Every structure is written in C-alpha cells, then in structure tokens.
Amino acid sequence: MHDPRLLLDPDTDAAAKLRRRGYVLDTDRLGKLVSRRSEVIGEGDQARAESKKAAAEVQAAARRGEDVTGLREQARELKNRISELESEQRAVEAELNEFLLSIPNLPLDELPDGATxxxxxxxxxxxxxxxxxxxxxxxxxxxxxxxxxxxxxxxxxxxxxxxxxxxxxxxxxxxxxxxxxxxxxxxxxxxxxxxxxxxxxxxxxxxxxxxxxxxxxxxxxxxxxxxxxxxxxxxxxxxxxxxxxxxxxxxxxxxxxxxxxxxxxxxxxxxxxxxxxxxxxxxxxxxxxxxxxxxxxxxxxxxxxxxxxxxxxxxxxxxxxxxxxxxxxxxxxxxxxxxxxxxxxxxxxxxxxxxxxxxxxxxxxxxxxxxxxxxxxxxxxxxxxxxxxxxxxxxxxxxxxxxxxxxxxxxxxxxxxxxxxxxxxxxxx
Structure with missing residues (x-):
C-alpha cells in the first residue's frame, strides 16, 4: 500500500507515472481524505487535552466543596465529542485505506510505454x-x-x-x-x-x-x-x-x-x-x-x-x-x-x-x-x-x-x- 504523502508529493510525480499504466489517480479525493484525517486527528488531540484539563478542574472544584454540576456537564460533552471524533477518524481512515488499496504500484521509468x-x-x-x-x-x-x-x-x-x-x-x-x-x-x-x-x-x-x-x-x-x-x-x-x-x-x-x-x-x-x-x-x-x-x-x-x-x-x-x-x-x-x-x-x-x-x-x-x-x-x-x-x-x-x-x-x-x-x-x- 502506498504512502499517501508520497502520492501527493509533486516530486514523486505519481499521477503521471500511474497514467503510464492506464490508471487515473484522483488526487483531489486523496488530498481531501488525507487533509480530513489530519484535521480529525488534530481535533481529537485537542479535545482529549481539554477533557484532561476539565477532569482536573472537576476534581479541584470538588475538593473545594464547590458545585461541579456545570463542570461535569462540560466534561461529559467533551468525552462525547472525543467519541464522535474517534468514530469519524476510523471512518476516514477506512475510506482512505480502501482507496489506497485500489491504487496499483508505480512503474519504474525504465519501462517502455504501451499497454500490450x-x-x-x-x-x-x-x-x-x-x-x-x-x-x-x-x-x-x-x-x-x-x-x-x-x-x-x-x-x-x-x-x-x-x-x-x-x-x-x-x-x-x-x-x-x-x-x-x-x-x-x-x-x-x-x-x-x-x-x-x-x-x-x-x-x-x-x-x-x-x-x-x-x-x-x-x-x-x-x-x-x-x-x-x-x-x-x-x-x-x-x-x-x-x-x-x-x-x-x-x-x-x-x-x-x-x-x-x-x-x-x-x-x-x-x-x-x-x-x-x-x-x-x-x-x-x-x-x-x-x-x-x-x-x-x-x-x-x-x-x-x-x-x-x-x-x-x-x-x-x-x-x-x-x-x-x-x-x-x-x-x-x-x-x-x-x-x-x-x-x-x-x-x-x-x-x-x-x-x-x-x-x-x-x-x-x-x-x-x-x-x-x-x-x-x-x-x-x-x-x-x-x-x-x-x-x-x-x-x-x-x-x-x-x-x-x-x-x-x-x-x-x-x-x-x-x-x-x-x-x-x-x-x-
């Protein structure tokens, strides 16, 4: 399976190489999937950091005897958000992997052109x-x-x-x-x-x-x-x-x-x-x-x-x-x-x-x-x-x-x- 970063790297010229073997690489779709995966991973990391911080604030407020109802609700919402992002990440990665598995290998430059x-x-x-x-x-x-x-x-x-x-x-x-x-x-x-x-x-x-x-x-x-x-x-x-x-x-x-x-x-x-x-x-x-x-x-x-x-x-x-x-x-x-x-x-x-x-x-x-x-x-x-x-x-x-x-x-x-x-x-x- 290909490294999607190499497929999108202009220096690799993957799309042109694949055209030699009759395969049209959908670089737009690939780029969107890679970008969305990065975005979801980033959002997930941020949500987990915020969730960790929220959990610490709940514990600190509880030790001070304060009402933590609002803080617990915020923490619950963050956990739900993390679950949603993890689910979306799995879906995006599954779609990306399925796409990558369908892309043939890149032919070496020394091969002659032609399909028969x-x-x-x-x-x-x-x-x-x-x-x-x-x-x-x-x-x-x-x-x-x-x-x-x-x-x-x-x-x-x-x-x-x-x-x-x-x-x-x-x-x-x-x-x-x-x-x-x-x-x-x-x-x-x-x-x-x-x-x-x-x-x-x-x-x-x-x-x-x-x-x-x-x-x-x-x-x-x-x-x-x-x-x-x-x-x-x-x-x-x-x-x-x-x-x-x-x-x-x-x-x-x-x-x-x-x-x-x-x-x-x-x-x-x-x-x-x-x-x-x-x-x-x-x-x-x-x-x-x-x-x-x-x-x-x-x-x-x-x-x-x-x-x-x-x-x-x-x-x-x-x-x-x-x-x-x-x-x-x-x-x-x-x-x-x-x-x-x-x-x-x-x-x-x-x-x-x-x-x-x-x-x-x-x-x-x-x-x-x-x-x-x-x-x-x-x-x-x-x-x-x-x-x-x-x-x-x-x-x-x-x-x-x-x-x-x-x-x-x-x-x-x-x-x-x-x-x-x-x-x-x-x-x-």
Whole structure:
C-alpha cells in the first residue's frame, strides 16, 4: 500500500507515472481524505487535552466543596465529542485505506510505454526455435495420442480447464517439480517451504490479490472462516513475515515452494481453452526474495537468471522481454517475462513472470527492516515462476517431439524421470 504523502508529493510525480499504466489517480479525493484525517486527528488531540484539563478542574472544584454540576456537564460533552471524533477518524481512515488499496504500484521509468505485449522490449533470446522436417503436433494431440494426458476425463470430474495426467505424463509432472526444487535449493540458495493452499483475506491483501482481483480467486469457508485458494505460492511465501521486523543484515531471504495454484481466469473468454496453457488448477514452483529495498533492482536481474537456468538445462528455446508500463501486474513496478517457443503456435508464449514489487507488497503486509545499528530500513519483495509445471511440460512435448511420434526427455531431467523417451504409445525407454 502506498504512502499517501508520497502520492501527493509533486516530486514523486505519481499521477503521471500511474497514467503510464492506464490508471487515473484522483488526487483531489486523496488530498481531501488525507487533509480530513489530519484535521480529525488534530481535533481529537485537542479535545482529549481539554477533557484532561476539565477532569482536573472537576476534581479541584470538588475538593473545594464547590458545585461541579456545570463542570461535569462540560466534561461529559467533551468525552462525547472525543467519541464522535474517534468514530469519524476510523471512518476516514477506512475510506482512505480502501482507496489506497485500489491504487496499483508505480512503474519504474525504465519501462517502455504501451499497454500490450507488442510494446515490450526484447532483452535477449536463447536457443533456436525448433524447426521440423515433419508436421509437428500440439501438446494435446501428442499427450492424448500417447495416453499420458486425458482432458476428457478431467472435464468429467471437474468441468473444463482441468487436466488428468497418466503414466509417463504423471511421472514427468512429478519429476519436473523435483528437478526445479533441487536446482533452486542446491544451486541458487533458496530455502524450500511447504505452505498452505488456503489463506485468509488479510494474507491475500498483503500481496495485492485483494481487493482488486477478487473475481479471479476461488473462495471457500472452513468452520465459518473465509479462506481463499492461492493463485500462486508468492502469496503465502511473502506473508510468512507479515507484521514482522526483519534484520536487514540477514537479507536477502530466498524462498521457494511447489504448490497447486487456483485461478478462475475470469474474463479470459475462450483464450487458450485448449490444453494446458490456461487452467483453473495447475502446479508451480515459485521463487520469492525479500531484500533490502536499495538492492531490489539488482535482485530482479538475479531472479530472472534463476528462472532462465531451468529453461536452459531443459534445452528449451526462449526469450526474455521487459513488459511495457501498461502491461505489468498490479503489484509490480517492473516485470520481465520469460517466453518459451511453442512450435504448434509458431510463437513465444509466457512461461514465467519475474517482478520487482519494491516496497508495495511489504508495506501492505507490514514487513519492515532494521539493521544492527538500530536504524530502520525498507524491505522489498520480488517473485518469479521457477517454473510452472504444466507449461514446461507443454514446451518439452512440443519442442522435443520426433518424427516417429515419440518425445525425447531432456538429459538433465532423465535422472528424475527414469526414462529418456516417451514413445508414441505412451510406453517409455
């Protein structure tokens, strides 16, 4: 959540920055709310001082044996006034907080202008998009022909946008998760966590999913408690330290977790409904870093490389793009997307987003920092997919398919799968 004083500071130029991402900041409303809050707080402080003085006068007059009826009435009126001002202060602060929670993060100046991916800046590419001397199949045809993917039975169980993996497909899915976690914990220094898939409204608010994206979330109730299914492990991993003061000298903290993720995909209206690209439930290995705010931009470059490492080890062609200001997520101040080559679509498709949220999420979650010298400092949060299991599986099937209908398993993954090839009939070798 933003500091309203910074939003109103002309030097911050917040309104202009937010316009770059398509958000119009109502500075007039914000200024009035901030002013009224200050006025109410000031009036309350004055009323409490007068009430304290009135109470002392009542006691002094009573000791002198004087009639204190009038003084007690004045003291009662002051207490009523204090109660009214406190009530108004709560109302103003609630309205101000609700307003602030709806304002997205400020994009960094280095982002290109624009609101769609066509305005993105390509940073680099790796690998050569696969060219076949046969007509390649998409992942659905490959998986269903081999019997390792069953979308029909998934629909029978849960409706559209769910998947069932079978045999070598299920084993490949499990192997990918283990491989991702091993690379990130053993090579990149992340600590692995197992976290809940159901979290509170406050937890969702801390990372910016609420109130903005409530329609995209699955909500349930457990023993009359409202809980939400997580859309990404970023939510619980960042909020592990909600309300805490972290030792700045012990940063960065690098966390990872493999979790199911749940998204309603409200508003997608038929986009990518075939196959595994856009599912209501999928699994993902997430990367989160908590760093000194002054180090966040450098940490973003690092976390991007960590996600790229997986794609390179799997020999999957991809590119890295810097998203334009109007296309970054609500909580992000800068985002790099990793896009993997999809032969069936003859284009690159997003497989990971890596974002620096600056202090946006940590302020919302109440995460602060303090050094050994006792000086307070700001903590920043970053996140990246490292990687989603389903989309990585799609890329492997499509990029590594062969003319005889089989799929070659990347060499780095074979110790985890126990096989090097998924044959056309679903058997392995």
């Amino acid at each position: 991916e066509e305005f993105a800046e390509q940073v680099r590419t790796w690998g050569t998009p696969t060219e076949f001397d046969f007509e390649p199949l998409d992942h659905v045809d490959l998986g269903e022909r081999a019997g390792i993917l069953d979308l029909g039975r998934a629909t029978k169980l849960s409706g559209p946008r769910f998947a069932v993996f079978r045999g070598a497909g299920a084993r490949l899915e499990r192997a990918l998760a283990q491989f991702f976690l091993d690379v990130h914990t053993q090579e990149h220094g992340y600590t692995e966590f197992s976290v809940p898939s159901l979290v509170t409204r406050q937890t969702m608010t801390g990372t910016g999913q609420l109130p903005k994206f409530e329609e995209d979330l699955f909500r349930t109730a457990v023993a009359d408690r409202e809980l939400f299914l997580i859309p990404t492990a970023e939510v619980p991993l960042v909020n592990l330290h909600a309300g805490e003061i972290l030792n700045l000298d012990e940063l960065p903290l690098r966390y990872t977790a493999h979790t199911p993720c749940f998204r309603s995909e409200a508003g997608s209206y038929g986009r990518d409904t075939r196959g595994l690209i856009r599912q209501h439930e999928f699994s993902k290995v997430e990367l989160v870093q908590l760093v000194d705010a002054d180090s966040s931009r450098a940490a973003l470059d690092e976390i991007v490389v960590h996600a790229e490492t997986i794609l390179r080890k799997l020999n999957l062609a991809y590119r890295v793009i810097k998203l334009p200001a109007g296309d970054i997520g609500f909580s992000a101040q800068i985002t790099f997307d990793l896009e993997v080559w999809m032969p069936s679509q003859k284009t690159y498709r997003e497989i990971s987003s890596a974002s620096d949220t600056g202090t946006f999420q940590t302020r919302r979650a109440g995460i602060r920092g303090k050094g050994k010298d006792g000086k307070r400092g700001a903590v920043a949060a970053l996140n990246a997919s490292g990687l989603p299991i389903g989309r990585t599986l799609v890329a492997i099937l499509e990029q590594h398919q062969r003319a005889d209908g089989s799929v070659a398993i990347p060499e780095a993954l074979t110790p985890y799968t126990g096989f090097a090839v998924i044959n056309k009939d679903g058997s392995v070798s």
